[in-house]
Amino acid sequence: MVAEVLEHLEPARGGVFVDCTVGLGGHARALLEAGASRLIGLDRDPGALAAAAETLREYGDRVELVHGDYRRLDELLDARGIPAVDGVLADLGVSSMQLDQPGRGFSFKRDEPLDMRMDTTAGPTAADAIRDADERTLGGVIYEFGEERHARRIARAIVEGRMRAPVETTGRLAEIVRRAVPRRGYSRIDPATRTFQAIRIWVNRELEGLDAFLTQAVRRLCPGGRIVVITFHSLEDRIVKHTFRALQSGGETGLTIRTKRPVVPSEAEVERNSRARSAKLRAAERRTA
Numbered sequence: 001m002v003a004e005v006l007e008h009l010e011p012a013r014g015g016v017f018v019d020c021t022v023g024l025g026g027h028a029r030a031l032l033e034a035g036a037s038r039l040i041g042l043d044r045d046p047g048a049l050a051a052a053a054e055t056l057r058e059y060g061d062r063v064e065l066v067h068g069d070y071r072r073l074d075e076l077l078d079a080r081g082i083p084a085v086d087g088v089l090a091d092l093g094v095s096s097m098q099l100d101q102p103g104r105g106f107s108f109k110r111d112e113p114l115d116m117r118m119d120t121t122a123g124p125t126a127a128d129a130i131r132d133a134d135e136r137t138l139g140g141v142i143y144e145f146g147e148e149r150h151a152r153r154i155a156r157a158i159v160e161g162r163m164r165a166p167v168e169t170t171g172r173l174a175e176i177v178r179r180a181v182p183r184r185g186y187s188r189i190d191p192a193t194r195t196f197q198a199i200r201i202w203v204n205r206e207l208e209g210l211d212a213f214l215t216q217a218v219r220r221l222c223p224g225g226r227i228v229v230i231t232f233h234s235l236e237d238r239i240v241k242h243t244f245r246a247l248q249s250g251g252e253t254g255l256t257i258r259t260k261r262p263v264v265p266s267e268a269e270v271e272r273n274s275r276a277r278s279a280k281l282r283a284a285e286r287r288t289a
């Protein structure tokens with residue numbers, strides 16, 4: 001949704017922009033191309049930062065790439081002596097590179113170690129998390145983050161499966177889920193899809209602290225500064241909507257919401273990239289004093 005990001009962030013105004021999820025650097029490049037004077041690109045995936053460095057090489061010292069979690073935005077900007085910024089972008093979730101790159105363990109389309117960490121330098125892998133969680137926790141995760149109605153059945157199958165042998169590969173997890181879910185008719189969607197999404201969100205704690213991050217980001221905006229957030233999950237979108245609303249009435253931050261309803265990608269974009277089908281974009285502007 002590059003055109004929509006540019007429309008709302010208006011980088012042609014110049015100034016400092018933070019891409020909190022720089023990924024492969026596609027949005028960041030568009031911001032720089034359209035006039036952003038300086039861009040700070042954060043990502044918690046060292047592999048993504050290496051790819052972004054390639055994409056953004058030609059912009060030289062207008063770009064600084066930082067390995068870090070956007071939930072530490074204040075600390076990361078303070079360390080660089082940046083008190084206020086003109087625009088913030090957060091394009092949440094997993095990148096196509098993470099999904100498609102062999103060895104990351106995000107996809108059931110290949111059989112490989114069940115890792116799923118965005119930050120490959122820290123935290124338990126999906127295999128560790130599945131080994132240590134009780135059945136109730138697994139069921140809750142799969143139900144809430146995967147919106148999977150067979151969550152309890154799948155959780156039981158995982159626990160029974162791991163008693164036979166540890167669940168350490170994407171292939172094994174997918175197989176357990178596929179066997180646990182009743183098949184009725186033909187579906188284009190693999191029965192393991194929702195469970196894989198849920199485990200990924202859980203392992204990376206994707207919803208934790210999202211509201212606090214958004215509040216930090218809005219407080220860092222200079223008057224007239226803009227924020228754009230793109231989500232891929234209804235729970236994430238709900239957090240963005242409620243946090244923006246709360247900040248709208250907050251006297252100190254004074255936020256004007258620019259998108260009454262979330263903006264969704266055009267049919268042409270969904271046709272080009274099927275993962276975009278669940279994207280929702282919300283934008284807001286910090287009011288001038």
Ligand SMILES: C[S@@+](CC[C@H](N)C(=O)[O-])C[C@H]1O[C@@H](n2cnc3c(N)ncnc32)[C@H](O)[C@@H]1O
Pocket residue numbers: 020021022023024025026027028042043044045048068069070071091092093094095096118
């Ligand atoms: C959808 S992709 C962003 C794609 C990017 N806009 C582009 O143009 O290539 C999301 C990225 O956010 C990163 N990410 C997810 N959670 C993060 C967090 N808490 N802190 C920093 N980066 C995060 C992921 O590692 C991934 O690279």
